[in-house]
Amino acid sequence: MSTSDGVLVRVKDVEKVFHRGSEEIHVLSGLNLEVPKGEFLALMGPSGSGKSTLLNLMGGLDRATNGTVEIGGERIDEMSDRQLAAWRARHVGLVFQFYNLLPVLTAERNVELPLLLTPLSKAERRQHVETALTAVGLNQRSRHYPRQLSGGEQQRVGIARAIITDPTILLCDEPTGDLDRKSGDEILGLLQALNREHGKTIVMVTHDPHASARAKRTVYLDKGQLFKEKPE
Amino acid sequence: MNWLSQIASVTWFGVCTIPRRKGSAIVATAGIAGVVVVFVGVLSIAQGFRKAVTSTGRDDIAIVLRDGANNEMSSGLGRDVARVVKDAPGVARENGAAVASAELFVIIDVPKRSTGTDANVPFRGVEAAAPTVRGNVTVTQGRMFERGRNEVIAGVAAAREFAGLDVGKTIKLGKTEWNVVGVFSAGGGVAESELWTDTTVLQQAYQRGDSYQSVYAQLVSPDKFQEFKDALTSNPQIKVKVVRQAEFYADQSTMTTNFITGIGTVIALMMALGALLGALNTMYNAVASRGREIATLRALGFGAAPVVCSVLIESLALALTGGVIGGLGAYLAFDGYGAATMNFQTWSQIAFAFAVTPKLLLNAILWAATIGLLGGLFPAIRAARLPIAAGLRET
Structure with a gap:
């Protein structure tokens, strides 16, 4: 799913303004970004620079104040909440800094969650879950609850959940932010493999240069603007 | 999904x-x-x-009160009126006698078992046909009172709630002593909260002469009610109110x-x-x-x-x-x-x-x-x- 020019994500003249009382906070100002299909893009920047906000706009989790967001040729900024929910289920895989697993569900049930929104049968869902958990090297721990898993293992479950529907794009918000270096490296290796071997388009927010080095391209956000080089 | x-x-x-x-x-x-x-x-x-x-209100039992009375306490009927009621068309008969009971109703003070405080308890004088009229009265303990004697039977609910109503006990009401000779059930209905004795004895004890307050009459069938009512209310010699027992109790x-x-x-x-x-x-x-x-x-x-x-x-x-x-x-x-x-x-x-x-x-x-x-x-x-x-x- 991409446009004829190979661009999967097209963010154009996007502004995002938050309101705190009577104060207006301009987080993104006239921002433009294109992400080709098959890209592994790292979004870097200091805290409060708008990295996660931009990622949320691309994932249809938030709405821009102005501007357009087009993913695979579809204007997601024009979709209703209901259409957006269905679109996310079909096209977006989300990986969170704190994994966001449901503590009352086992690893395999957490991974299965997005498939509950598809017409797949129970047997088909089980097959997909096994494949996804194998892909992240965690099929032996499928019956464990999140509290019984290490941080790295929980993030692997999070990645398995993100890829289970074979989404158009993977959006990762600080995926190694809560992990030690070793576990973080393993997660980054996994994301790289998904990008290289399976052609997954990945946009990853990080403030860690070590993590961004594993991406194909890095852009920098500062004061609501995007830079190709790290601003001074 | x-x-x-x-x-x-x-x-x-x-x-x-x-x-x-x-x-x-x-x-x-x-x-x-x-x-x-x-x-x-x-x-x-x-x-x-x-x-x-x-629960015991029935459609084939009629209650006759004085015209304008809303309950038995405010009613009053003479012996002649009671006789006219018993002779009215639609009243069931056994061996030629009307299945009807002219009754007197007084309120007495009896202490509650639970608190010892006095409470108003209905004391009803009934005629021999009363159990037949109501149809569901059964003496469950002791025996029926004898006519002409100062004997009472207590409804099971009254015997349970109020003191001194056990069989064999004597209760003093005013200057008169009454022997409790039995306990009766009445299908869970209101009569179970009452004491019953012979009407004549109660009339004498409370100096009511030969007056009654109500007549309970069993009808041949529920659809005889209107005929019975019309006969009484159209009779210029008496002024009475006729209601079905079920409606009376509900009211x-x-x-x-x-x-x-x-x-x-x-x-x-x-x-x-x-x-x-x-x-x-x-x-x-x-x-x-x-x-x-x-x-x-x-x-x-x-x-x-x-x-x-x-x-x-x-x-x-x-x-x-x-x-x-x-x-x-x-x-x-x-x-x-x-x-x-x-x-x-x-x-x-x-x-x-x-x-x-x-x-x-x-x-x-x-x-x-x-x-x-x-x-x-x-x-x-x-x-x-x-x-x-x-x-x-x-x-």
Whole structure:
């Protein structure tokens, strides 16, 4: 799913303004970004620079104040909440800094969650879950609850959940932010493999240069603007 | 996945988190159970009272009072009127004699067993046909009183509620002593709260000459009532009021039943308000503690409507649990519990048993469900409106 020019994500003249009382906070100002299909893009920047906000706009989790967001040729900024929910289920895989697993569900049930929104049968869902958990090297721990898993293992479950529907794009918000270096490296290796071997388009927010080095391209956000080089 | 399956999944995830917040869930459930216990408890009094007063009311028994009288206390009939009533068309006959009883009704003071305080108890003088007229009077202990003697039989409810009415005991009323010679049942009806003796003896003891207050007549069949009534009300020699026994009893219980129902409803409403706040608090707490989970589910593509429904269903489930517990508790605690209260239309005590009826339980469960739905509504709307991006970062 991409446009004829190979661009999967097209963010154009996007502004995002938050309101705190009577104060207006301009987080993104006239921002433009294109992400080709098959890209592994790292979004870097200091805290409060708008990295996660931009990622949320691309994932249809938030709405821009102005501007357009087009993913695979579809204007997601024009979709209703209901259409957006269905679109996310079909096209977006989300990986969170704190994994966001449901503590009352086992690893395999957490991974299965997005498939509950598809017409797949129970047997088909089980097959997909096994494949996804194998892909992240965690099929032996499928019956464990999140509290019984290490941080790295929980993030692997999070990645398995993100890829289970074979989404158009993977959006990762600080995926190694809560992990030690070793576990973080393993997660980054996994994301790289998904990008290289399976052609997954990945946009990853990080403030860690070590993590961004594993991406194909890095852009920098500062004061609501995007830079190709790290601003001074 | 269809909408219903989404609701089922999101609801199940929510229900699984209840043990994490069992404190507030128990408080809400217990609050609603308390409302139901009070609601069922108080209204079972009204139900029991109504049942006691009306259960023996029959359509083929007519009661004749003085014209304009609303109850036996305000009625008065002479012997000649009683005779005209017994001779009227439509009255059942056995061996040529009318199955009818001219009766005298006085109120006496008898101490309650529970408190020792005096209460008004109906003391009825009846004729020999009285048990036949009512049809369901059975002496369960001792024997029937003998005519012409100062003997009484006590209804089972009166014997249970009031002191000194055991068989073999003697009670002194005014200057007259009466021997309690038997206890009778009357199908759970109002007669079970009364003492019975021979009309003639009671007339003499209370210096009533040959006057009565009512005539109870068994009709050949219910459809003979109109003929019987017309014959009496069109007779220029007498001025009487004729009512069916069922209507008479229903009318007699209306004021007390409405009073108890009103009080019960007001108390239950006040408690329901408290329980509603408890349910609101619980569900707001549930939504707050699950903010990140709800945001995660919505980020994955679950809709807002299933989230709303899941919160409502969870709230409803907690409320229904409380409702069932409360209903069961009320049933075990109150159903059949014996008591006596004043019938404001006759100013006499009527003994009755609390009646927890299926309809009452159903009403209570509906109250609980309403509390649950109202308690879950605003938290559910809040859950659906939670900004996903902000919710995802909640800790």
